[in-house]
Amino acid sequence: MRTRAAARNNGTETWQRYLVTEQVGFLLRTAAQRHTSIFASQMIEGLTAPQFAALSKLMELGACSQNQLGRLIYLDVATIKGVVERLQARRLVTAQKDPSDGRRHEITLTEAGRRLMKKAVPIAERITEQTLMPLRGRDRATLLRLLKQIS
Secondary structure (H helix, E strand, O other): OOOHHHHHOOOOOHHHHOOHHHOHHHHHHHHHHHHHHHHHHHOHHHOOHHHHHHHHHHHHHOOEEHHHHHHHOOOOHHHHHHHHHHHHHOOOEEEEEEOOEEEEEEEEEOHHHHHHHHHHHHHHHHHHHHHOOOOOHHHHHHHHHHHHHHO
16 A cells, blocks of 8 residues: 555655554554444443443344354453453343353343343444444445455
């Protein structure tokens, strides 16, 4: 990717042309920070994005193992363990040993978890809308398609 500085200064060293604010990692991070800020300011009952993702995936799939849940929402073993423990403490999920494999924990959404998600999903949709607000129709679809390709 050529930068504006590179276009102006073809004879300069690479490090002299490098503009961090035009790099993919920087732009992805700032976009993620914007979304995280919007999410934190609007989501109900103090749900974090990883907690919401876990509850949402359980709504979609039903019960699943803790490790599978972590893989499905791209959280490592230690992180999903903490997320599940916090959701259990709030009585939004239950975790029980899998009868067929005592090493696995099967995570299930509780009725309180289902009720919370029924209220939280419309808010999450508004959060997505606000995050994408600077973009219009085709640009939104293009961004989502491109992000899926690199995820």
